[in-house]
Every structure is written in C-alpha cells, then in structure tokens.
Amino acid sequence: MVFYMQFRPSTLMILQTIVTPMKSTIPELGIPIAEITDDGTPDRPELSLHGETLSRLRDYVVEGNIPDGGRVPERQLCELFGVSRTPLREALKVLAAEGLIELLPNRGARVRELGKRDLEELFDVMGGLESLAGRLACETITDEEIAEIERLHYEMYGYYLHRDMHNYFQVNQRIHERIVAASRNETLRSIYANLAGRIRRVRYSANFARKRQRWAEAMREHEAILDALRRRAGSELSDTLFRHLRNKRTAAVEHLGSAPGGLAGEAVDD
Amino acid sequence: MVFYMQFRPSTLMILQTIVTPMKSTIPELGIPIAEITDDGTPDRPELSLHGETLSRLRDYVVEGNIPDGGRVPERQLCELFGVSRTPLREALKVLAAEGLIELLPNRGARVRELGKRDLEELFDVMGGLESLAGRLACETITDEEIAEIERLHYEMYGYYLHRDMHNYFQVNQRIHERIVAASRNETLRSIYANLAGRIRRVRYSANFARKRQRWAEAMREHEAILDALRRRAGSELSDTLFRHLRNKRTAAVEHLGSAPGGLAGEAVDD
DNA sequence: ATGGAAAAAAATGAATGCAAAATATGCTCA
DNA sequence: TGAGCATATTTTGCATTCATTTTTTTCCAT
Structure with missing residues (x-):
C-alpha cells in the first residue's frame, strides 16, 4: 500500500x-x-509491461531465436512472455521502427533479413559513428580511460598471439564500446547500440582466422588507433577509425558474399 | 473484390x-x-491505421503543435485523428523510441524537452553523420550531382549577399540533404532524418543574422566543402563537414543558452 | 490421385471494456 | 478561510472482443 x-x-x-x-x-x-x-522501500518504477516486453522481445530477436527472415509468432510469444497481445504488438511496432523486424500488412512481422548491401550500410554507419566517437572522445577523455583502453588493447594482443579468436573479438568489441562511451554522447551511444544489435544477428567473424593477413592488419590498425587516442589527435583518430571499420566491413561482407539477397548462414563465431 | x-x-x-x-x-x-x-488497379498496400496514425502524429509533434515538455493528450488526439486508442498508443511507443516524446509511467507521454546538452549531442551526431555522408559520397557521386550541389551553393550565396536569411537556410538545408542522399546509404539517411526531426522542433537560426561574422564564416566553410567535394577528397571533406557542423552547433547552442534545462522560446526562423 | 474451389480455422488489426492509478473536487473542522 | 482528508472523475495500462484477412483443410469433379 x-x-x-x-x-x-x-x-x-x-x-x-x-x-x-x-x-x-x-x-x-x-x-x-x-x-x-508502507514497507519503507522507496517505490521502484517497475518497468511497465510494455517496456519489459519490449526489451525481452528485442533480446529474443537479437539473440537469434528466430531464423533470418522468419515470421514472428505473435501468439506464441504472448504465451512465452505471459502477456496479452496488446503490449506485445506495441513492442513489435517499436522493433520495426528500430529496424530489427519488418511489418507485413495483414501478415504480421518477420525478422528483417540483412542482405549484403544492408550490411555494408550498417558497417559504414557504425564506422562513421565510431569515427565520430573517437573524435569527440579526444576532447574529454581522461588518462584513466585511455589507460583502460590500453589495457584492453594489450589483452587483445595477447589473444591475437594465441590465435584465440573468440576472446579476441570479445575484447575487440569492448574496446570499441569504450571509445563510444568516452564520447560522452548518449544520443550517439544509443544509436550505436541499436545498429550493433541489428548486426549482432549476423555472425561475421567466421573464417576470419584463415585470412591471417587481415587479422595482422587489424592489429596494426588498432595500434594506430591507440596511438592517435594517446595523442588526442581527433581528426587523425577519426580517420583511422573509419578506415579500420571500412576494412572490417570489406572483410566481413566479402566473407558472406555468396548469397545475393540473404545470407548464407555458415558463420560461426562472434 | x-x-x-x-x-x-x-x-x-x-x-x-x-x-x-x-x-x-x-x-x-x-x-x-x-x-x-476486380477494378484492374494493382492492389494498393494502403497504409495501416497504425502507420497512418504514426506519421500523422509524428508530423503533429515535429511541427510543434504541442509545447515543449507538454503532455500528449491521448484522448483528444484519438478524436482528432479519428482512431481508437490502440493505434494511437502504438504510435506513442514508437515516437518514444524515436526520441521525440518520453513516456511517463502511468501518466502518459510528454514532448521531450531538449536541453542545451541534448542539442549539443544532436548536433554532434548529425555532424558525424554528415561528415560520413560526405566521405561516402566522394566514392560514388556523379558529376551531375556535384553540379546540382554547386548550383544550390551559388543560389545560397545569392541569398547570403541579399541577407535573405529565410531562403538561405532553406537552400542550406537542401545542400546538406543532397550530400546525405549522395552517400547512397539508406540507413544513414533514415537516422539523419530522425535526428533532423528531433531538432526541427527547435528553431535555432534566430538572430543568427546579427552574428554577421559567423555567417560569413559559414559561407567560407561551404566553399571549402564544395571544393573538397569537387576533388572527391573524402577524408578532407569529412573533416571539413564535421568542423562546419561543430561551428554551427556552437552558434546555435550559444544562442539559446539562457535556459539551463529547457529552452527559452525566443527563436523565430527556420 | 490431382487441380481447383468452397469451407473451416487461425492470424491479424483495431475497438471496446475494465481495473488500477492518477488527478480533480468537495467537505470538514480548526 | 484553508489545511487536510475523503470522495468523485478522468486517465492510463492492459486484456478482451470483434470484424477482416490470410492460411489451412476439406471436398468435389475430373
């Protein structure tokens, strides 16, 4: 009460x-x-059913529980989440606006399939945003934050030497997130997160390992990024980051170039 | 039938x-x-009530029919648009996801008020996106597109000479849109449009005229932009565009610096 | 069997209904 | 009169219902 x-x-x-x-x-x-x-606890906002359903459904989709291009089973999900159709449908509209699914008139929703072109676009925009993040970060980043990124960098280098792809990518992603966070721009961060979510459905690192050359190159690029960041050279960092992402894009998109519209699902790792 | x-x-x-x-x-x-x-016309998709309501409501908000921070009257809008609450509420959730309004638990929605910091963030991200757009555009832009932008540039220059603020801004905006379009990246374009919508609520060009110096500077920047574009110098254009937007941001945010959280509504033009 | 159509079942989109929460109004007593 | 309380009214969030539209099943004539 x-x-x-x-x-x-x-x-x-x-x-x-x-x-x-x-x-x-x-x-x-x-x-x-x-x-x-009455119990003394300061009242918890307690996410609305809509908000709760929205994030649960978003995770559900991002984590790939529905195949690419597959229909989103409204009824089943209602049962799964234990909510009526109203909040679920609201979540669907939002997810559609976020670009994760698409609404088919009178036919529900389906998970948006990412074609080669879509991926290129996404990578480019993410590159642009990271590039921006780097530039902004240079304006306000603290020595501690740089030190932390350096630490991650060397950790990643270790995984590189050990050919530990899985951890390499894990840390790699964390580094990029740190840079975005260091931009101190919430708007940027949320857009970045949205795009990252869309891409996360696609595992794009498979047989990256075979391209040893690209991997070594990526490491060198990361060195350059760290270097520019240390010197707080905004424009330079911006440029380096963009080129890095551009190369990443090429490697990623090339790899799953087989399917014209959709994607061949042979990817493995993240 | x-x-x-x-x-x-x-x-x-x-x-x-x-x-x-x-x-x-x-x-x-x-x-x-x-x-x-039966009538021979290929069946029109005919936007769903939800989609229709969504865009109508978005326009309604963007065009400033509700004061900054004002509550969004669910019931009234239902009558205005002639729809039941369901599609309207769906639209509200989407608009909230787009960042145009915010949802108050058990208390409906209100138009999101943009503070100084919000504007800075928005300008920075838009700057980053335009910067990216410029870089991408350099890769594929045609001579015709450049010619068109040049044309707009000189038209704008004319308005500058005549101190015709209104048309100046009109054309200025069109130039930036062209650059974004020339990036050939739909993802980029839609994000850009969303941010533009959020900002559009705030008229930020007022008494820009008084700062003659800034205006002249902006013109020079545009010269540099056009120049880099002609030479298709991606990195350079990217850098120039970002700096241009950064300056624009400073001018705009400075101008309405009075209110700390919200904005003093003294702006005039677009 | 098999192509095609009618009938049945399921799903979608949107309106309505209902309980809980918020806000507004009225009332009482110093 | 007006602070504080109790009671109406409105609004909000969500579930339910209903009319269509889509999908599946059944059936019939080849």
Whole structure:
C-alpha cells in the first residue's frame, strides 16, 4: 500500500523550493515530489509491461531465436512472455521502427533479413559513428580511460598471439564500446547500440582466422588507433577509425558474399 | 473484390521459376505471387491505421503543435485523428523510441524537452553523420550531382549577399540533404532524418543574422566543402563537414543558452 | 490421385471494456 | 478561510472482443 501527501498549489510552490526530485501526485509539477510506501522501500518504477516486453522481445530477436527472415509468432510469444497481445504488438511496432523486424500488412512481422548491401550500410554507419566517437572522445577523455583502453588493447594482443579468436573479438568489441562511451554522447551511444544489435544477428567473424593477413592488419590498425587516442589527435583518430571499420566491413561482407539477397548462414563465431 | 489463384506446392515450385515478384497467398513463399483486383488497379498496400496514425502524429509533434515538455493528450488526439486508442498508443511507443516524446509511467507521454546538452549531442551526431555522408559520397557521386550541389551553393550565396536569411537556410538545408542522399546509404539517411526531426522542433537560426561574422564564416566553410567535394577528397571533406557542423552547433547552442534545462522560446526562423 | 474451389480455422488489426492509478473536487473542522 | 482528508472523475495500462484477412483443410469433379 502507498500513502500520498497532498498539498495545495500554494503549499506546492514552497515545497518545490525545498524538496528535490522525489515523488507525489501534484499535476502542475510534471515531476513527482514525495511518496512513502508502507514497507519503507522507496517505490521502484517497475518497468511497465510494455517496456519489459519490449526489451525481452528485442533480446529474443537479437539473440537469434528466430531464423533470418522468419515470421514472428505473435501468439506464441504472448504465451512465452505471459502477456496479452496488446503490449506485445506495441513492442513489435517499436522493433520495426528500430529496424530489427519488418511489418507485413495483414501478415504480421518477420525478422528483417540483412542482405549484403544492408550490411555494408550498417558497417559504414557504425564506422562513421565510431569515427565520430573517437573524435569527440579526444576532447574529454581522461588518462584513466585511455589507460583502460590500453589495457584492453594489450589483452587483445595477447589473444591475437594465441590465435584465440573468440576472446579476441570479445575484447575487440569492448574496446570499441569504450571509445563510444568516452564520447560522452548518449544520443550517439544509443544509436550505436541499436545498429550493433541489428548486426549482432549476423555472425561475421567466421573464417576470419584463415585470412591471417587481415587479422595482422587489424592489429596494426588498432595500434594506430591507440596511438592517435594517446595523442588526442581527433581528426587523425577519426580517420583511422573509419578506415579500420571500412576494412572490417570489406572483410566481413566479402566473407558472406555468396548469397545475393540473404545470407548464407555458415558463420560461426562472434 | 479480389480473386486469388491457388496452387499446390508442386505447382508453386514451377511457378516460382517463371513468375517474378507479384502477389498470392501461398504461405511457403514469404512473398506474394499473383493477385488481380476486380477494378484492374494493382492492389494498393494502403497504409495501416497504425502507420497512418504514426506519421500523422509524428508530423503533429515535429511541427510543434504541442509545447515543449507538454503532455500528449491521448484522448483528444484519438478524436482528432479519428482512431481508437490502440493505434494511437502504438504510435506513442514508437515516437518514444524515436526520441521525440518520453513516456511517463502511468501518466502518459510528454514532448521531450531538449536541453542545451541534448542539442549539443544532436548536433554532434548529425555532424558525424554528415561528415560520413560526405566521405561516402566522394566514392560514388556523379558529376551531375556535384553540379546540382554547386548550383544550390551559388543560389545560397545569392541569398547570403541579399541577407535573405529565410531562403538561405532553406537552400542550406537542401545542400546538406543532397550530400546525405549522395552517400547512397539508406540507413544513414533514415537516422539523419530522425535526428533532423528531433531538432526541427527547435528553431535555432534566430538572430543568427546579427552574428554577421559567423555567417560569413559559414559561407567560407561551404566553399571549402564544395571544393573538397569537387576533388572527391573524402577524408578532407569529412573533416571539413564535421568542423562546419561543430561551428554551427556552437552558434546555435550559444544562442539559446539562457535556459539551463529547457529552452527559452525566443527563436523565430527556420 | 490431382487441380481447383468452397469451407473451416487461425492470424491479424483495431475497438471496446475494465481495473488500477492518477488527478480533480468537495467537505470538514480548526 | 484553508489545511487536510475523503470522495468523485478522468486517465492510463492492459486484456478482451470483434470484424477482416490470410492460411489451412476439406471436398468435389475430373
């Protein structure tokens, strides 16, 4: 049970100057002021069914539980998540807006299939965003953050030497995330995350190992990235990052070049 | 009324090799095969109520029909658009995902208010995207497209000389759009459009005119952009574009620097 | 059997219904 | 009069219902 405090507008005016962001029910104040629950715990926002369903469904799709281009079974998912169709359908519309699935008129939704061209576009945009992130990061990044990225870099180098693809990619991804985070731009970060999600469905590192040359090249590029970052050379870093991603794109897209529209699903690792 | 053709899977196999993308109801084939409507017109997809409502509502918000930070009146909008709450609510969720509005738990939605920091972030990301667009454009842009941008450039220059702010901005925007379009990257374009929409709510060009210096500077930057584009110098163009947007950001954000969280609504032009 | 059509079943899209939460209004008592 | 409380009213979130549309099944005539 929940107890509320009530005030008149006049009282409110005064309270607003005293009380900071808490909770209440006063309408004029868009933001709540004060609320106490009987058990003493500060009331948890408790994600709405819609929000909950949305992230669960997003994960479900991103993690590849539905085959590429496969239909999204509305009814089944309702049961799986234990919600009615309303919140689920809302989530579907959002996911469609995010570009993860596509809506077929009168025929539900299906997981969006990424063709070669789609991947190229996605890689390019991600490259652009990372490139931007690097440039921005140079403006405000702290020595500690650089040190952390350096640490990851050497960790990754270790995996490279040991030909440990799996961990290499793991750390590699973490480095890129760090750079994006260092840009201190939430907007950028959320767009980046969205694109990363779309791509994550496609495992693109398979038989990367065979192209030893490309791998060595990637390592060298990472050296250059780290170097530019250390010197906080914004434009240079931006350029290096973009080229790095461009090469990554070429390697990735080339690898699954077989299928014209869709993708041959022979990939293995992440 | 609509007539369908029906086939067995066996027949379908054969048809698939003959008939190209048309319409039908065969399930195995995700894509329709053949459909004829009685009036002869090829069946129009006819945007769903959801899609229709979504774009109408998006426009409604972007065009500023609801004050900054104002609540989105669900009930009223249902009447305005003549739809039930279901499609409208779906649209709300999508718009929230797009970052145009925000959802308050148990309290509906309100138009997202852009603070100084939000604007900075948006400008930076748009700058990054344009910068990327420029770089990509250099790879495939045709002489005709460059010529068109040149034309716009000189048209804009004319408005600059005549101190015609309104048209200047109009054409200016068109130039940037052209560059984005020339990147031939739909993903990029749609993200760019989304960000542009968020910003469009804020008229940021007011009293730009007073800063004659900045205006002249902007013109010079545009010269440099055009120059790099002509030479198809990707990296250079990328850099120039970013710096241009960065300056634009500074000018724009500075101008409405008064309000700390929200924005003083003294802007005038677009 | 097999092509084709009608009939049945399932799904989708959207409106309505309903309980919980928020907001507004009225009332009481110093 | 107005602070504080209790009661209406509205709004919100979600489930349910309903009319279509799509998909599957059944059936009939070759």
